[in-house]
Amino acid sequence: MAWKTRHFFIFVLLTLQAGAVLAQKESKLDFSGYIKYLQTIQFDKFGEDWMSESLFHNRLNFKYYASDQFIIALGMRNRFIYGDFVKSFPQYTTLIGRDPGFVDMSFNWSTGYSYVFNTTIDRLYVDWQKGNFQARVGRHRINWGMNLIWNPNDVFNAYSYFDFDYEERPGTDALRLQYYTGYTSSAEFVYQLGDSIEAMSFMGLYRFNRWNYDFQFLGGYSKNDLVLGVGWSGDIKGGGFRGELTWFYGPDSLKVKKIGQLVASVSGDYTFKSSLYLQFSMIFNSRGSTGKAGFPNPAIFLSYSSAKYLTLSKLDLFGQVSYQFTPLITGGFASIYNPFDQSSFMGPLLTYSLSDNIELMFSGQVFLGEAGTEFGGVGKLLYLRFRWSF
Numbered sequence: 001m002a003w004k005t006r007h008f009f010i011f012v013l014l015t016l017q018a019g020a021v022l023a024q025k026e027s028k029l030d031f032s033g034y035i036k037y038l039q040t041i042q043f044d045k046f047g048e049d050w051m052s053e054s055l056f057h058n059r060l061n062f063k064y065y066a067s068d069q070f071i072i073a074l075g076m077r078n079r080f081i082y083g084d085f086v087k088s089f090p091q092y093t094t095l096i097g098r099d100p101g102f103v104d105m106s107f108n109w110s111t112g113y114s115y116v117f118n119t120t121i122d123r124l125y126v127d128w129q130k131g132n133f134q135a136r137v138g139r140h141r142i143n144w145g146m147n148l149i150w151n152p153n154d155v156f157n158a159y160s161y162f163d164f165d166y167e168e169r170p171g172t173d174a175l176r177l178q179y180y181t182g183y184t185s186s187a188e189f190v191y192q193l194g195d196s197i198e199a200m201s202f203m204g205l206y207r208f209n210r211w212n213y214d215f216q217f218l219g220g221y222s223k224n225d226l227v228l229g230v231g232w233s234g235d236i237k238g239g240g241f242r243g244e245l246t247w248f249y250g251p252d253s254l255k256v257k258k259i260g261q262l263v264a265s266v267s268g269d270y271t272f273k274s275s276l277y278l279q280f281s282m283i284f285n286s287r288g289s290t291g292k293a294g295f296p297n298p299a300i301f302l303s304y305s306s307a308k309y310l311t312l313s314k315l316d317l318f319g320q321v322s323y324q325f326t327p328l329i330t331g332g333f334a335s336i337y338n339p340f341d342q343s344s345f346m347g348p349l350l351t352y353s354l355s356d357n358i359e360l361m362f363s364g365q366v367f368l369g370e371a372g373t374e375f376g377g378v379g380k381l382l383y384l385r386f387r388w389s390f
Helices: 003-023 084-088 092-096 298-302
Strands: 029-043 050-065 070-083 106-111 115-130 133-140 172-182 185-192 201-210 213-222 225-236 239-249 261-271 277-285 315-324 329-337 344-355 358-368 380-389
Touching: 029 084, 050 084, 070 084, 084 092, 092 106, 092 115, 172 201
Parallel strands: none
Antiparallel strands: 029 050, 029 380, 050 070, 070 115, 106 115, 115 133, 133 172, 172 185, 185 201, 201 213, 213 225, 225 239, 239 261, 261 277, 277 315, 315 329, 329 344, 344 358, 358 380
């Protein structure tokens, strides 16, 4: 699709959206969002040079209920980023402005030596529902994941665990058709738009409940791969038990072995009466490395992940503990370990609710390992975030 055609399409969609908002009655419009300030400090060794970055992040969400069956939605994020990261990484502004969707809806309004101002529209869709049938077209999130950390079934909107400041996750330019076959079962079909057959997806999924477990089976074609997957979510004696397996068969998956690529993740979690929460998870990637996995660089946090490469290692292990100290203060600690190259990640977290809609967060991301390992070479990052939701 040509550049002018894409932007004309955006213009038409935004014009229709604006017209709908202006014509609406107040009771039919939902508006929400937040304003965040995130300060980041990065260093390798505490006594050496520090790098800093400041991010002002504003999100706006609009939903217009044209009727009981018809909804128009628009969601965008506006970010002003300045500091050492922009100066030090030549591709930083390009990654910030990157939009992997069929329609380019990410705009770097202004860039400079040490700053970038970007707007990204990650939700713009029309939703229609009648009886047991629902259709949605545009940019929206298609969440097929059932696990809590790694989601091999999430073939449309896979994301990096380390990108913690993007709670909404990216959207997909697609047509989604759903039919609810029962109270706990549904079937759906998704067509993801693309400039070529290699960039398109045609996927189907069926969900149902059996033995107090939610199951799903998925299959189809996604970006040059034949895909089959299964996922489940339930509990064992009050503790959550979840898992996902996805098999990819295509030119890229066959480079090493002719049996394709399997990505699988299993997790368990439990909440005690005291509010103490424990979680454990593991992920297996049949194409992953059993040596030094090689984490590219800190810019990976800005990239969109693929369900095929949620880890570069053949196996990663995850553990997390959190506890609500008071109704206003919650603390936690998470860790990921690569048993092959002995690299690791540690993530402490402390949140303080100043009010119902104001939150203060302190967190860190500590990456340990030799050069060339999965988590080596990134260093240590400390975060301070202030968030006001409205």
